[in-house]
Amino acid sequence: MDNTVSNAIDHLAEQVSSSTIDEPLLIGIHTGGVWIAEILHRKISFNEELGTLDISFYRDDFSRVGLNPQVKASTLPFAIEDRNIILIDDVLYTGRTIRAALNEIFSYGRPASVQLGVLIKRTGRELPIQPDFTGMELDLGSHQQAKLYQHDGILGFGVDEVTAT
Amino acid sequence: MDISIQDGHMIDPANGINQVIDIHVSQNRIRAIGEPHQEFKPERVINAKGCYIFPGIVDLCARLREPGEEHKATILSETRAAASAGITSLVCPPDTLPIIETPGMVHMIQDRANAAGFCDIYPLGALTVGLEGEKLTDMATLLDAGCVGVSNALKPVENSLLMRRAMQYASTYDIPVFLASWDSWLQGNGVVHEGTISTQLGLPAIPEAAETVGIARDIALVETSGASAHINLLSCERSVFRLGEARQRQLPISASVAVHNLLCTESDIGEFNTLFKVIPPLRTKQDQQGLIEGTERGDISVICSDHQPHSLDSKLAPFSEAATGIAGLDTLLTLAWSLVNNRQLKAETVIAALTVNPARIVGLGSY
Amino acid sequence: MSKRTDFPVQFDQNGKLRHFLTIQGLSEEILTGILDIAHSFIDFGKREIKKIPLMRGKTMVNLFFEPSTRTRTTFEIAAKRLSADVVNMNATRMSTSKGESILDTVKTLEAMHTDMFVVRDRASGSAQLIASHLPGHVRVINAGDGRHEHPTQAMLDVFTIRQHKQDFSRLRIAIVGDILHSRVARSQIHALNILGAREIRVIGPRTLIPTDIEAMGVGYANNMKDGLEDVDVVIMLRIQRERMDGQLIPSEQEYFARYGLTEETLKFARPDAMVMHPGPINRGLEISSSVADGSRSVILDQITNGIAVRMSIMAHLMGGQEKSKWT
Numbered sequence: 001m002d003n004t005v006s007n008a009i010d011h012l013a014e015q016v017s018s019s020t021i022d023e024p025l026l027i028g029i030h031t032g033g034v035w036i037a038e039i040l041h042r043k044i045s046f047n048e049e050l051g052t053l054d055i056s057f058y059r060d061d062f063s064r065v066g067l068n069p070q071v072k073a074s075t076l077p078f079a080i081e082d083r084n085i086i087l088i089d090d091v092l093y094t095g096r097t098i099r100a101a102l103n104e105i106f107s108y109g110r111p112a113s114v115q116l117g118v119l120i121k122r123t124g125r126e127l128p129i130q131p132d133f134t135g136m137e138l139d140l141g142s143h144q145q146a147k148l149y150q151h152d153g154i155l156g157f158g159v160d161e162v163t164a165t
Numbered sequence: 166m167d168i169s170i171q172d173g174h175m176i177d178p179a180n181g182i183n184q185v186i187d188i189h190v191s192q193n194r195i196r197a198i199g200e201p202h203q204e205f206k207p208e209r210v211i212n213a214k215g216c217y218i219f220p221g222i223v224d225l226c227a228r229l230r231e232p233g234e235e236h237k238a239t240i241l242s243e244t245r246a247a248a249s250a251g252i253t254s255l256v257c258p259p260d261t262l263p264i265i266e267t268p269g270m271v272h273m274i275q276d277r278a279n280a281a282g283f284c285d286i287y288p289l290g291a292l293t294v295g296l297e298g299e300k301l302t303d304m305a306t307l308l309d310a311g312c313v314g315v316s317n318a319l320k321p322v323e324n325s326l327l328m329r330r331a332m333q334y335a336s337t338y339d340i341p342v343f344l345a346s347w348d349s350w351l352q353g354n355g356v357v358h359e360g361t362i363s364t365q366l367g368l369p370a371i372p373e374a375a376e377t378v379g380i381a382r383d384i385a386l387v388e389t390s391g392a393s394a395h396i397n398l399l400s401c402e403r404s405v406f407r408l409g410e411a412r413q414r415q416l417p418i419s420a421s422v423a424v425h426n427l428l429c430t431e432s433d434i435g436e437f438n439t440l441f442k443v444i445p446p447l448r449t450k451q452d453q454q455g456l457i458e459g460t461e462r463g464d465i466s467v468i469c470s471d472h473q474p475h476s477l478d479s480k481l482a483p484f485s486e487a488a489t490g491i492a493g494l495d496t497l498l499t500l501a502w503s504l505v506n507n508r509q510l511k512a513e514t515v516i517a518a519l520t521v522n523p524a525r526i527v528g529l530g531s532y
Numbered sequence: 533m534s535k536r537t538d539f540p541v542q543f544d545q546n547g548k549l550r551h552f553l554t555i556q557g558l559s560e561e562i563l564t565g566i567l568d569i570a571h572s573f574i575d576f577g578k579r580e581i582k583k584i585p586l587m588r589g590k591t592m593v594n595l596f597f598e599p600s601t602r603t604r605t606t607f608e609i610a611a612k613r614l615s616a617d618v619v620n621m622n623a624t625r626m627s628t629s630k631g632e633s634i635l636d637t638v639k640t641l642e643a644m645h646t647d648m649f650v651v652r653d654r655a656s657g658s659a660q661l662i663a664s665h666l667p668g669h670v671r672v673i674n675a676g677d678g679r680h681e682h683p684t685q686a687m688l689d690v691f692t693i694r695q696h697k698q699d700f701s702r703l704r705i706a707i708v709g710d711i712l713h714s715r716v717a718r719s720q721i722h723a724l725n726i727l728g729a730r731e732i733r734v735i736g737p738r739t740l741i742p743t744d745i746e747a748m749g750v751g752y753a754n755n756m757k758d759g760l761e762d763v764d765v766v767i768m769l770r771i772q773r774e775r776m777d778g779q780l781i782p783s784e785q786e787y788f789a790r791y792g793l794t795e796e797t798l799k800f801a802r803p804d805a806m807v808m809h810p811g812p813i814n815r816g817l818e819i820s821s822s823v824a825d826g827s828r829s830v831i832l833d834q835i836t837n838g839i840a841v842r843m844s845i846m847a848h849l850m851g852g853q854e855k856s857k858w859t
Contacts, residue, residue, distance in 0.1 A: 054572070057584040057847075066851025069565050073572045107581040364742040365556065367656040367679030367718055372743075436541060437657030481635055481665070483655030485678070 005148075005155050008119050008135030009039055015133040016086060016117055017044045024084045024115075027051035029101050030072050032090030032148040035155060036119050036135075040088065051076040053087075058100035074104060081109040086133075090148040092118040095127035120157070122146050166208050167191045169201065173213030177220060178517035179532050188218065219516045220532060221253025221284075223523040225421050226397055227472035227494060229255070229286070231277065232270075233262025238474040240274070244283035247494045253284045256527055258343075259291040260318035266291040266302045268310035275311055287527055289316040289343055292331055298322040301331055305338045313527040314395070316343035319444065321379060323349050325386070332392035341526060342394045346383045346404075347445070351375035356485045358400075358448040362431040368484060371446050373401045380404050384411045384418065393417035395526050398471060400426050400445035402455025409464040419526055421467035422456050424500045425491060429453070439480045439487035443471070457509050460518060467526065468518040470497040541664050551663045551672040552845050555683045555722035562848075563726055567691050570837070570844035576613060577839065586847050587616035590647040594620045595638070596675070597653040602811065603675055603685075606835070607650045610842035614850075616648070638662050642670060648846065649673070656680035656715075671849040673842075679713050685810055686719030688841040690727060692834050693765055696806050700727040706759050706801070707750075708735045708791055709769035709818055712742045712780075716810045717769060725749045735759035736791060739780040756791060760800035768793050768809045771818045784817055794820040798828065806830050 026046055028037025034052050041050045054072040059065075087101060098116060105111065117133035122140050138146055138159075145160045170188040175198070177183075182198065189201040196202065224247065230238040247255055257274070259265035265274070265288050278286035290307030292315040294300040304315045315335055321344070322328040335342050352375040357363045359370030380396060384407060387394045399405055399420050408420050425443060430453050434441045441447060459465045473490025480487050493500075501519060504510040524532035542551040549562055576582055592611040594604050599622060611618045621641070625634055638649065648671040651659050656678030663672040676682040690700075697703055705724055711717045711734050724732050725748075732750040734741060741752060753759030760766060771787065781787045793807065807819075807829045815821045824831060 057572075057586060060585075062586050062847075062851055064852040067569060067847055069568070071569055071572050073575065103585070107579050107583065109580050359743050361744045361747040364744050364748065365718070367677075367681070367715060370743065437660050478633065481661070482633060483653065483661055483678070484657045485655050 004136070005119070005157055009036065009155075012036070012117055012119060012133055012135035013040055013043045016040060019115075019133070021084045021086065021113075021115065023047060024086045025051060025078055025080065025111075027053055027076065027085055027087050027101075027105070029087065029089045029097060030054040032119075033088045035148070035150055036090055037088040040117075049077045051078065053101050053104055055097060055100040055104055058103045060096060060100065076108055079109065080105065080111045082112045085111045085114045086117055087114055088117045090118065091120045091122060091146050092116070092129070092131055093122055093124050093146075095125050095129035098129050099127055119148065120146055167205060168209045168211060169205075169207035170211045170213050170218065173216045173218040175218045176512055176516045178513055179220070179521040183513055217512075220520040220524075222251050222498060222519045223254040223256070223527070223529065223532075224252050224472065224494065224497060225256045225395070225467050225469040225523045225526065226423070227255045227257055227470055228260075228474070228490070229257055230474060231261070232273070237476050237479075240277045240286070241281045241283075243472070243474065243494060244278060244281045244286070248283040250495045251498050252494060254287060254524070254527075254529060255284060256287045256289060256313060256523070258316055258318045259289050260296060260320075264291050264296055265289065265312070266294060266307070268306060271307065271310040271312055287311075287313040287529075289314050289318075291315065292317040292335075292342065293322060293327070296320045298324060298327065301327075301334060304335060304340055308338055308340050312340075314341035314343050316397070317345065319345050321345050321347055321349055325382060328383070329386050329390055332386055332390035332394070336390055336392040339393070341528075342392050344383050344394055344396050345379075345398070346396050347371075347375045347379035348382075351378060354485075356442060356446070356489075357434060358431045358446040358452075360431060360449060362434055366434070366437065366484070373403060373448070373452075376401055376445060377403050377407060380407050384408075384416065387411070387416055387418050388414075391417075394419075395467075396420040398423050398426070398445055398469075399456060399459070399465060401448050401452045402459075405455050405459035405464050409459065409462065412464060419467065419522075420465050421469050421523070422460060422465045423471035424468050424493060424497055425471070427453065427456055427460070427468065427504060428500055434484075437484045439482065439484055440491060442480075442484060442487055442489055443491055444489050457504065461510055461514055463514075466518060466522040468497075468501050468515065469523070470494050472497075541660050544668070549848060550668075551659075551674075552683055552849060553659045553663055553672065553674045554681045555686050555719045555726065556681070558722075558726060560726050560728070563687070563690070563723060566687060566841070566844050566848055567694060569847060570687075570691055570841040573613075573840035573843045574837070576843075577836075582613050583615050584613065585615045587611060587614035587647075587850055590616045590850065591645060592616045592618050592648040592650065592846075593641050593646045594618065594675075595623060595641065595649050595651045596621065597623050597625055597634070597651075597658070598676070600652060600676070602835075603652065604650075606838040607673075607675060607684075607842055610839050610846060611648075611650075613839070614843055614846055616846075619646075634658060634661065635665055638666065642666055646670065648849070650675050652676045654678055671846075673845060673849070676715050679715050679718070681719045681722075682715040682810075683719045683723075684838075684842055684845055685716050686723040687845065688834055688838045689716075689720055689767070689808060689810070690723045691837050691841050692808065692830050693806070695833070695837070696830065697764055700724070700729045703729050703764045704731040704733070704762055705729055705765040705767065706733045706735055706753075706763045707767045707769065708756070708759070708793065710740045710771055710775060710780075711736060711745065711769070712740045713772065713775070714769050717767075718748075720767065721748050721750055733759050733763070737781060737787075740775070756793075756797045757800050760797065760805075763801040764805055766793060766798070766801055766805055766807050768807065768819050770810065770812065771814060773814075773817075788817055792816075792818060792820065793823050795822055795826075798823055808834060810834070 028034035056071045115132040119135040122138040168190040189197040229243045290312035355371030359372040363370035470493030472493045652675040659674035
């Protein structure tokens, strides 16, 4: 595993495991967030299975970009009513993904609390959303995109220069 | 004014001319073809090199919408369009509003045509009162008033006995009978040919048998009544065969085809294109080929426009509810000639089918 | 003259699906895409809040010139689950060019800023007519036009088949009854052929089978024994009682004896064959109650699936195609 990524995951796992949340449920956001959440779920003992969310149906740019043809079903193999949730994503950028994920979580019921853990907290927030647990921080411009990738089961990350859309 | 038209390619089937030749005109009459009279001194010479010259077109089936539907077209608008497209005589079916079943209606239409001054109109009188197929009109009176034949337009007479009597009566006075030969029951509420397109689009269909049954009956009635008949608008190959057999037996029967049935097929309807909604319907490629071959053989002797002008909104409806028919005066000659360019029909065949043949059916002496 | 056999009105100039008018002309990729997304909508009905915001702020008009409570209701539920505002219009119209035309009605509603029309009409081709006379941003879904197509019904049917039988290339499907007047059958035949079904047969008396049906890629059988042999899926069509008046079939008794689906005739099909019916059912005319309510029947699944499939179709039409800024 990429050293930077593995250090960041360790850092994130440390914070999550040392938190005092009562019987938390772990939910990863497709696709990168699920990879991170799977690792955390292995490293830290949780009572319940891992939940996954595909927030495609809750995106606020649907009327502009349409549906991802590879939408995966969200799987929450537990009741979330009155439970404490730790939501995991790979990169926190604008905050819109988290906003969509919160909407989707609440369509399943009313949790007691939701906390957010991200591998990479980068600059460029457009909504008042901040992580409770952070693996690493990056200072990136609006023309740059941090991307987590998985190659033969090995996680890595890179920063792409993006052309204006 | 004396005019010479030089070096044009003249096609005149009645006189067997098909060659580059000069024409000499004096006082609006052709005085000589080939060498002019010694004293002929043209004031004007028209160089017609590369042009065709042929007699004025006689369109055996054109609706002018006047009287009754002047919001769609008028005698003035349609005769002007006809003249600009080489048509000098129009035969119009009796299904105007009111129907052409009185001498007064015949006179009115002819007066308006004369006033417009673009081309001659020859009305057909109604065969039965109100086109309802129950009672004969005073067809001899209509003939005297100027009708060139009688017809029940698009409403075939279902009662075969009445049809036989109509033919017998018409034959008494040598009145040509114009027929839409199809079986009303088989036609039903159909709007397209019964085949792959009707099946795919789920549209009520008109089977080929609607036409072949109708033609078989009408041929049998012609044979035993002595009437001379013209079957208006064939659409399928098998009808052409029936007609060919009748003509071999020397029956006094002729037939026409609409130019769009020679050029288009059911598949042109595509995505419910209501412009291609016509009666009789566009049929298969094989039918199209059969109609073309039948025209070349002479079993079909007339090509007409079946001109039916419509307002735009009457075509902006679901296919089965849209108006039937397509406008065709302006394009009759160019579309028919495209068959010559594609080597599907001979030039003489097309010109005869547009001019001398229809002229003889309605008895225009000048051809 | 140009020959047009494709149905381009439902695509925009970039080839993206803009309207859902016919199955004919759609690709396997589009059909599979709709089925896949529908699959992820299936569990939605079980959530506490059965809404997702894909059509938030959009107005959908259910424009039914022909009454149908069932179909209209599933479209309404589907649109509401996508957070659309839904207006139901049971409209009447004249059959002639006199009076307000179908296009007048549609343009009036469009002027009120409708984003999507779901249209049902008695005339074949109405949906195409409407779609081709609306501005580019308005979407049209065909909820049944005359005898032509009923594409959303066919999609929910193939979705239901896929739930029970995985691989279309191994399936034999029989469609029984009034094919001539059935828009459902036409759409089903297109959909099953596009998805690569091994064999499709139509069964019925010749009066109810359209000419040249073979050109649509189906075989024909005049009896249930031959037609249902080795069949994996039996689709029964509704027989309208007025077909007796037109003498297309002599009597209910004779029809049911030859083409009715009963425990006995179902034995001609494979032992695991599933039974479908687009509804509403005429019990005792085309299908016996014991089969309709039996274990092989998936008729109620079809209705449930109708909502997810229609949600998926709406989502496919409403989505844009720009590049996403956020991941």
